Amino acid sequence: MPIQHGIWKIGDHPQVLTNTTMASEEVLEDLIFKDISILNGNWLLIARQVYTDFGKPLDLLAIDITGSLIVIELKKHKTPRDVVAQTIDYASWVETLTSDRVVQIYEAFAQKFQLPITNFNQAFIDKFRTAPAEDEINSSHQMVVVAAELDASTERIINYLNDKANVAVNAVFFSVFQDGANQYLSRAWMIDPGETEERAINIGQKGDWNGEFYGSFGATYNGRSWNDALKYGFIAAGGGRWYSKTLFMLKPGDRVWVLVPKVGYAGVGEVTSPAIVIDEFIKDGKQLEGHYHTAAEYGEDDADYCVGLRWIKAVPESEAVNEVGLFGNQNSVARPRAEKWKHTVNRLKSIWGIA
Structure with a gap:
């Protein structure tokens, strides 16, 4: 079922906040760009609107401490089939990236958006308190669909890819609530992100676990x-x-x-x-x-x-x-x-x- 959120203001009588809409998913992308912890505080954002070799711009690209790359695609009014297919298409490009290319992508991103740290190694150390291991960069990848609305069709497709095709894909659903002049953003993951991380690592390694x-x-x-x-x-x-x-x-x-x-x-x-x-x-x-x-x-x-x-x-x-x-x-x-x-x-x- 599609996820539904509700927020109540506590008082003598609980007051439900009005569910409203975001001006556009570009606004949501800008919020995530400014603070990646809106999605996951354990990710480092390394690209925004970066063009793939197919000539299409990928919305956002992040990396975690294991070197796993995370393809983040905003729904932007596309149909569920379109957005999931687009995300998989981008992932097929991300899978080919060498560690050198990942470094170049981050440094171009840092310069374009005037980030305080333009060196990839330093940004990685600043975020994770450890240096990146070259042979682990892009050793696996994950896909995340970000949606202002999470419909039943998207949920069915993503569940099928996880359960039957063993694909590391997840979805995040956001709701916006109005309280007078203030707006609040709530977030829910469709699948525990830890499960997606482990699935990505296991897929990337392509082997049987020896029990150790x-x-x-x-x-x-x-x-x-x-x-x-x-x-x-x-x-x-x-x-x-x-x-x-x-x-x-x-x-x-x-x-x-x-x-x-x-x-x-x-x-x-x-x-x-x-x-x-x-x-x-x-x-x-x-x-x-x-x-x-x-x-x-x-x-x-x-x-x-x-x-x-x-x-x-x-x-x-x-x-x-x-x-x-x-x-x-x-x-x-x-x-x-x-x-x-x-x-x-x-x-x-x-x-x-x-x-």
């Missing part, structure tokens, strides 16, 4: 300590829901191979407890060397979360395995399907003598 989880224990931006992880048996992520949410994929009994970014693989462990906020993890008196974001200080969304592990093999950073050809990913936890991941697990098993 990948974990990243980042310590650069807030001073987490690998020594803490070794001593108390855990991995952690936080600083925003995007970073911590993948920890919740892990369940007791799962096995996870842990990379310390820019250092190497430093451990493999069996999950003993699901993700919990750091405040709960340290309440029994654990003395941590590193600095962690507690929910009490930073709020639950930006707090660090921990997953308990029984280390099967864990080594100090000085003994971490860092070889050319090993898998790397910006996600805190992932289920990689790439051949490189299978090679990585087999190589680490050999080095560490693990069956």
